[in-house]
Amino acid sequence: ERYTERPYLYNEDNPLHQRAATVLHNLNNNSRMTVEDAIAIALSPEVYNADLWQARLVTAWGKANAQIKADAQAARLYDMVVRWNRRADADSTGSIAYQFWKDQLGEKIQQQDRAGKEPSKDVTDEQLIHALVTGATELQKRWGRLEVAYGEVYRVGRQGGSRNWPVGGGSIINMSTPRAIGFDKMSDGKTFLGHGGQTSTQVVQLTKPPRSWTLLPLGESDHPNSKHWDDQAEKLFSPGKMKPTYFLNKEELLKHVESQKVLHRPVN
Numbered sequence: 001e002r003y004t005e006r007p008y009l010y011n012e013d014n015p016l017h018q019r020a021a022t023v024l025h026n027l028n029n030n031s032r033m034t035v036e037d038a039i040a041i042a043l044s045p046e047v048y049n050a051d052l053w054q055a056r057l058v059t060a061w062g063k064a065n066a067q068i069k070a071d072a073q074a075a076r077l078y079d080m081v082v083r084w085n086r087r088a089d090a091d092s093t094g095s096i097a098y099q100f101w102k103d104q105l106g107e108k109i110q111q112q113d114r115a116g117k118e119p120s121k122d123v124t125d126e127q128l129i130h131a132l133v134t135g136a137t138e139l140q141k142r143w144g145r146l147e148v149a150y151g152e153v154y155r156v157g158r159q160g161g162s163r164n165w166p167v168g169g170g171s172i173i174n175m176s177t178p179r180a181i182g183f184d185k186m187s188d189g190k191t192f193l194g195h196g197g198q199t200s201t202q203v204v205q206l207t208k209p210p211r212s213w214t215l216l217p218l219g220e221s222d223h224p225n226s227k228h229w230d231d232q233a234e235k236l237f238s239p240g241k242m243k244p245t246y247f248l249n250k251e252e253l254l255k256h257v258e259s260q261k262v263l264h265r266p267v268n
Contacts (some may be wrong), residue, residue, distance in 0.1 A: 018176040018229050022048040026178075036038055036084060038203045039213060044178040045088040045169035050098065052118040054082050055149035057101075057132070066105035068129055073136035075148050077101060081132075088240070089234055090151030090166040095175065096145065100139040102174040104131035156194040156237050158218055158230045171197060179240070181217075191199045194237075203242060213242040 016024065026041050027033075061069075061078055069075060077097050084094025105127060129239045139146055149164020158164075169179030172250070183192035194217060213235040221228040236243060246253035 001250070004087045018048045019178050019180060022046050023178050031180055035203065035205055035211075035213070039176060039242050042198075042201055042203055043169070043242070045092075045240075047088060047095070047098075047175045049118055050084070050086040050175070053098075053102070054084070055134045056123070057118045057128055058082055060128040061097065061132075064129050065124050068133065071133060071136075073140060073146065074129075074133045077136040077139070078132055080146065088150050088169050088172070088175060090149065090154075092150045092168075093147045095150045096148045096153060097135075097139070099175055100135040101131055102135075103132045104137075104138070109215055114207070125172060135214040153190070154181075154182070154192050154194070155186075156233050158224075158233070159193065159195070160232055161224075163230070167194060167238050168231050168240055201242070209248040210249070214245055 020149040022044065023041060026044070026046075026149065030037055030041075057078065059081075067266040077100070080094050080097035081101055084092065084098055088095040091097060102170070105123070136146060147223040148170060149166070154167055154170055154172075156167040167181065170183060171177075172183075181194045184195045185191075186193050197217075199217060201215060202258040203213045216232045217237045219226070219228045219230045219232045223229060246256070
């Protein structure tokens with residue numbers, strides 16, 4: 001209410017993309033932020049307004065004819081979409097079902113989603129049901145099954161590395177989350193490896209002295225033979241965790257020292 005005269009600063013009529021709208025909603029609903037809350041928001045795989053699209057699909061399915069409802073694949077995909085908890089967690093199969101359904105609706109509707117808008121009245125029940133049928137067919141064709149976890153499709157690890165891990169959230173068309181990860185398609189044509197986004201995420205608590213928590217998408221070292229080449233990808237980025245830093249706590253920092261090198265400057 002304090003900014004009604006300045007809508008360019010803060011106003012719900014100002015269109016936001018999905019990621020920003022989710023964060024704004026979560027911050028607005030939390031007046032007593034804890035460190036755990038801040039970390040949860042920074043790494044959130046929540047998909048904004050997905051509940052509104054689920055509700056539209058329920059309405060459309062209720063009007064669908066018996067032949068459509070008898071389609072086992074379409075019926076199964078419908079069930080997965082409407083029962084989905086609207087989070088792109090690594091183990092979520094509903095998120096991939098939702099993505100394959102929404103991908104069939106076309107660029108115009110995808111533009112609405114990127115702006116975090118609710119379903120337009122221009123989207124017909126017939127379009128929603130047709131997208132469900134074609135989405136189920138495409139998912140079955142690509143993966144040979146309908147139950148595909150988000151983390152099977154979206155992975156994190158070093159480019160050229162020998163291993164990678166499931167990850168949740170990302171900057172995906174139709175379902176962008178606060179956790180912003182960009183992906184590149186891998187050689188198999190159906191899985192994607194993270195290449196950008198949350199490269200330097202940090203949560204800071206302004207106590208005296210300050211405390212902070214960080215994670216890196218990959219690891220501290222650029223040397224493939226180092227155990228810190230991709231350890232944070234496995235232990236932190238993949239499961240969505242953050243670690244404390246020790247910049248202002250020398251005693252705690254020294255507990256984690258693995259090697260030491262002393263440099264002596266020659267004296268003339």
